[in-house]
Amino acid sequence: MSIDWVTVIAQAANFLILVYLLKRFLYAPVIAAMDRREQRIKDRLESAQQREQAADEQAQSHENALAQIESERQAHERAAREQAEQTRQRLIDEAREQVSARRAQWREALQQDKQSLQQALRREALDSVIAVSDRLLADLADANLQDAVVQRFAHSLKSDTHTDTEANSQLDELLATDASLQVISSFSLNEQQQTCLSTTLENRLGHAPNLAFKVDASLGLGLALEANGQRVSWSARGFFESLDKRIDTVINEASQP
Amino acid sequence: MTITPDNNVLIKIGVVELNATIVTTWAVMAVLVMVAWLVTRRLSTQAQMSRWQNLLEVLVAKMRDQIAAVSQQAPGPYLPFVGTLFVFILTANLLNLIPGITPPTASLSTTTALALCVFMAVPIFGIAREGFLAYLRQYLRPTPLMLPFNLIGELSRTIALAVRLYGNIMSGTVIVGILLSLVPFFFPVLMQLLGLITGVIQAYIFAILAMVYIASASATQNVHAHPPQTQDQPVQDSHQSESIQDTHQSESNPHG
Numbered sequence: 001m002s003i004d005w006v007t008v009i010a011q012a013a014n015f016l017i018l019v020y021l022l023k024r025f026l027y028a029p030v031i032a033a034m035d036r037r038e039q040r041i042k043d044r045l046e047s048a049q050q051r052e053q054a055a056d057e058q059a060q061s062h063e064n065a066l067a068q069i070e071s072e073r074q075a076h077e078r079a080a081r082e083q084a085e086q087t088r089q090r091l092i093d094e095a096r097e098q099v100s101a102r103r104a105q106w107r108e109a110l111q112q113d114k115q116s117l118q119q120a121l122r123r124e125a126l127d128s129v130i131a132v133s134d135r136l137l138a139d140l141a142d143a144n145l146q147d148a149v150v151q152r153f154a155h156s157l158k159s160d161t162h163t164d165t166e167a168n169s170q171l172d173e174l175l176a177t178d179a180s181l182q183v184i185s186s187f188s189l190n191e192q193q194q195t196c197l198s199t200t201l202e203n204r205l206g207h208a209p210n211l212a213f214k215v216d217a218s219l220g221l222g223l224a225l226e227a228n229g230q231r232v233s234w235s236a237r238g239f240f241e242s243l244d245k246r247i248d249t250v251i252n253e254a255s256q257p
Numbered sequence: 258m259t260i261t262p263d264n265n266v267l268i269k270i271g272v273v274e275l276n277a278t279i280v281t282t283w284a285v286m287a288v289l290v291m292v293a294w295l296v297t298r299r300l301s302t303q304a305q306m307s308r309w310q311n312l313l314e315v316l317v318a319k320m321r322d323q324i325a326a327v328s329q330q331a332p333g334p335y336l337p338f339v340g341t342l343f344v345f346i347l348t349a350n351l352l353n354l355i356p357g358i359t360p361p362t363a364s365l366s367t368t369t370a371l372a373l374c375v376f377m378a379v380p381i382f383g384i385a386r387e388g389f390l391a392y393l394r395q396y397l398r399p400t401p402l403m404l405p406f407n408l409i410g411e412l413s414r415t416i417a418l419a420v421r422l423y424g425n426i427m428s429g430t431v432i433v434g435i436l437l438s439l440v441p442f443f444f445p446v447l448m449q450l451l452g453l454i455t456g457v458i459q460a461y462i463f464a465i466l467a468m469v470y471i472a473s474a475s476a477t478q479n480v481h482a483h484p485p486q487t488q489d490q491p492v493q494d495s496h497q498s499e500s501i502q503d504t505h506q507s508e509s510n511p512h513g
Contacts, residue, residue: 002263003365003366003369004263004276004278004366004367006364007263007276007279007364007366007367007370008366008367008369008373009280009370010279010368010370011278011279011282011361011364011370011371012287012370012371012373012374014279014282014283014370015341015342015370015371015374017286018286018289018290018337018341018345019337019341020337020399021286021289021290022289022290022293022340022341022344023337023341025290025293025294025297026289026293026297026313026317027317027336027337027340029297029300030297030299030300030310030313030314030317031317031321031336033297033300033301033302033310033314034314034317034318036302037302037303040302050425082375120369147504158269174349
């Protein structure tokens with residue numbers, strides 16, 4: 001167990017040289033490489049964090065855009081629904097108006113048909129009444145009734161008893177002609193009746209009339225005085241025809257709007 | 258039997274004699290520097306790297322961690338010195354496995370040289386860190402009466418460093434040599450394995466104790482002036498700390 005101090009000094013020097021060499025060739029390069037790798041990893045981590053942050057921001061931006069698109073879609077959908085609802089309501093209103101118009105038109109046509117039918121029925125009823133009355137009067141016409149008809153006709157020929165001025169003037173115009181007068185009846189007049197009529201006309205004319213008598217069954221109940229194509233009559237048919245004209249006038253006035 | 262390789266002069270050039278200790282030391286130095294140069298000339302900063310680079314990075318990183326854990330300081334200034342102590346002693350001790358070669362650490366001259374380097378490094382690092390007066394003031398703590406004992410402690414631990422390493426390695430070499438003559442088969446292999454373990458442990462112990470001594474030179478000041486600063490390894494491994502404390506406490510009573 002001895003110490004060689006020369007060797008000690010040499011070994012110390014060797015060791016210090018080795019310290020320098022290893023620091024030069026081992027520790028410094030390895031630590032530098034480790035530091036560079038650490039820095040590289042740190043940079044990559046920072047880059048990754050930045051990318052992640054950018055990705056998050058981009059994702060947030062996309063989410064915002066999606067939310068905006070969704071909002072716009074909802075707004076468009078709402079507007080479309082409202083427009084569709086308005087269109088539907090408008091179409092319904094138009095359809096209702098059309099239906100209402102057609103219903104009114106139908107009711108008007110129905111009313112017109114109803115009125116036409118009523119008029120036709122009324123007209124038919126009147127015609128029937130007139131025909132039946134005419135028939136009844138014709139069937140019931142006997143001597144007394146014929147006398148009454150002659151008396152009524154003779155009365156109407158009197159100028160002072162006439163209330164109808166138009167009929168009276170028409171009679172004057174007829175009597176003013178010099179043509180022969182013809183008395184038309186639906187039944188044959190007996191002598192007394194012919195005399196009554198002749199007397200009445202003579203009183204009115206102031207002279208004996210040129211009078212002839214004719215039987216015409218189509219005249220119905222009544223008498224007619226005809227001369228030179230003009231006729232003055234008093235008959236049930238004439239009343240019925242007058243009534244018929246008045247009814248037509250009333251119906252026409254009622255049917256006009 | 259050759260006790261120390263110092264007496265084994267291999268080369269003699271005039272008055273200069275190169276003994277086995279110096280020659281093997283140069284061989285160890287050459288191997289270490291060559292391996293370091295070969296590996297570090299193409300270092301990769303990518304995730305992919307060579308196995309040798311990976312080995313060296315693990316070695317350097319672990320040494321930095323140990324230094325930071327022991328010193329509670331940034332390992333940068335201490336790594337070349339302490340790390341070279343560990344690597345050199347470890348490599349030299351492993352030479353014990355090669356038959357016919359006596360490791361340079363089996364020489365008391367080598368261990369003394371290393372201990373003297375540590376002895377000198379302690380005040381150098383302490384003064385560089387704390388200043389001259391502040392460093393000298395710690396010898397007066399806790400009281401000036403402790404100055405002689407502190408000085409004796411400095412010397413004794415330096416001697417202990419040298420003798421511990423020398424004794425362990427030399428004893429292993431001598432025991433294997435003796436057993437080869439007595440029981441030439443099998444048993445020397447077990448002793449070689451034991452020597453391998455001992456060599457690794459002694460390299461670790463020497464380096465760690467050196468770091469403890471260097472750190473203690475400024476630790477007294479740190480307690481009062483500065484909080485512990487560790488840039489590279491801020492978190493201290495409590496288990497490692499305890500084991501280092503135990504080692505520190507047992508330095509005055511080295512085994513072997």
